[in-house]
Amino acid sequence: MKARNVFLTGVGGHGVLAVSRVIADAALAAGFDVRRSEVHGMSQRGGSVVSQVRYGTSVHSPLIPRGGADILVSLELLEAVRHLGALRRDGVLLANEQRITPAPLGGLTVEYPEDPRGLCEARVERAIFLPAVDLAQALGNEKAANMVMLGAFSVLEPEIPEHMWLTTIAGAFRPRFREINVAAFGCGREIAAASPVVKVQP
């Protein structure tokens, strides 16, 4: 398989890195060569977080060429807008509808884009927006929003079977979070599977 390029973004504390780790591990379990990179540093202090996963028969670079991502997963709308340029013109945007206003710099008016979703839709051919936080909350823990997004992502990747995702999730988290994570994954998977965007996927 030609290298699949997945660009993930969000805000510190979102669980972006956990999602990218599960994708990378599941891809490895499916027999692919894998590269995954992340930017550490001060992510716990409210900064943007970016991680990239690449997998396929043979991959070399841990970084995706600009405009080369097949799928852009964003756990926050402003970060989706910020990183749109990472996505291929015919790529898929998968965005959580959550908005997190950046920390105020001395009360300077921080102009969060009025219609981030509209900005994305105007530029991206295929996009799925999910209220992942609400969905996770309904399942009992809003922190599992990242697993809702992972579930949605899994539908876009026919090369990795469902049981492999579930095994990887089971191995990735502490047992007491397993149930909620698996439920959140299933929820995201179900909703994305019903999305018209997915149906146009060859």
Add this chain to the structure above:
Amino acid sequence: MTDAQRTRKLLTGNEAIAEGARAAGALFASAYPGTPSTEILESIARRGDVRVQWAPNEKVAYEVACGVSLGGGRALCSMKHVGVNVAADPFFSSSYSGINGGLILVSADDPAMHSSQNEQDNRHLARAAKVALLEPSDSQEALDFVALGFEISERFDTPVMLRVTTRICHSMSPVEIDLSAPYAPVLRGGYQRNFRKNVLLPANARHRHESVEERLSLLEEFGERERALNRIEWGDRTIGVVTSGVAYQYVREVLPDASILKLGLTNPLPRELIREFAGGVNELYVVEELDPFLEEQVRALGLHPVGKEIFPITGELDPDRVARGFGLEAAGSGVEPIETALPPRPPVLCAGCGHRGVFYTLSRMGVAVTGDIGCYTLGALPPLEAMDACLCMGASVGMAQGMEIALRAGGDDRPVVGVIGDSTFVHSGITGLVNAVYNGGAGTTLLLDNGTTAMTGHQDHPGTGLTAEGDSTISLDYVAVCRAVGVRRVREVDPYDLEALEAAIREELAAGEPSVIVCRAVCRLVDRTPIASPAELEIECPGCGTCFELGCPALDGSSGQAVIDPSVCCGCALCVQLCPFCGLRIHGHGAAALESAP
């Protein structure tokens, strides 16, 4: 090892180095935390068998490793690139004495400065120190090169620098590994004193320098033949690329058919192999991150490679930059990015961070502030903007003294304050304080003690009372240390009490002799227990903006009025103390304590 025991696992470069050290029987590992190197020691510690130590600084870390090596054990010492500057003294001389047990210094360089103050290329240091230099290009090599590094170290009697970069340290790639293999430390028993080799008196060292030069020749010969390290991958011979480290991966990605000379042992360079490769291709290129380290040495062979004229010398490489250099279009045809300015999301001091009150106070006192390396460097950013300089670990204390000399000479009587964190103070702030006392300085040092090495992800240090192995230990007493070096004015102040803090700083600045104010508040990411109930707004906020000056992420001022996010606020009450309308209050938990405060 049977194939059944081996598993294929994704590891970061740092985790791979850790596993490599364990698998190669390292007896000991030491480090001072620094991005992107920190997780190497943490990963070794997690396994619980190799002896591990956080050292107060990189020099000490390397010296202890040298002692382990002298005693016959294999030792690995890891640090970020600028840490090697601190360890340079023992590192350069250890090249002369050589080793007994294998000795590896891991230098984790940070091209693009994701979390650093410069992007020095430490391959120069390995060359200057005349030691073997290894550059892995993925996690498998990171793991393999540790074992190879120990073997090279012991076979050629040299310390080895394993040089990695952020994209190696923090990227994951598959590694073949037997995680269940038992740990078996390699020891060269029967230690024997060797005066001529290990006591670097001038007469001995002159003799040792000759051994160093001989060693380089032998290492070069070794590098000519060792295909696990240096190899030619013949492809299309129109283009030939000499490369090393992560740059190799970008070249493979961008030019899958080109011929490549992949170098893993980059000091000393295999000159014959380079000549052979150059002779077999039409056009010769060198692709490397940062400095033209390989390129200049290739040129010195009389060859004419293309390198830094088409590839950037600053920042890190990536597939796009490599493709552009070769005149190729970037692979993807991407979505048009948004042109309008988007609100940035820079890192900020956490809600309730004990550093915030200190910088807020300093920003209003008309003082010059020399800062240091840590989370508190964020105090230099708006809205606090309370830092004039930040140079390197420990520099704040010495720079404050020097700046005072120059300001006074120019008739400027602005006070100068040095601000330093607890881990940084232990790293290299204490000697600056000794200097201040000895040379009659008069400045005030603020020691911001948050009880951890916060910036790099909360590692213990000599002041926290815990070791890297998780054992409790004697905790450094900062007040006693300051007094012991001769500072007579040492006091502790609650950094959440703005009035007391300002009064203390004013008093100490007026004292005319060196002073230290210890501001103690545990990092909010270590102890997340709320200090008090969240602040509440009790009046219609007139929007004067005073509290916005704190730059607190729990306080949103985008509507013009203060809005407190109770899920973020932890009740530090700085805003309560500042509101000129007394419109902010804390009720419930912690309220009584605040009422009784002066």
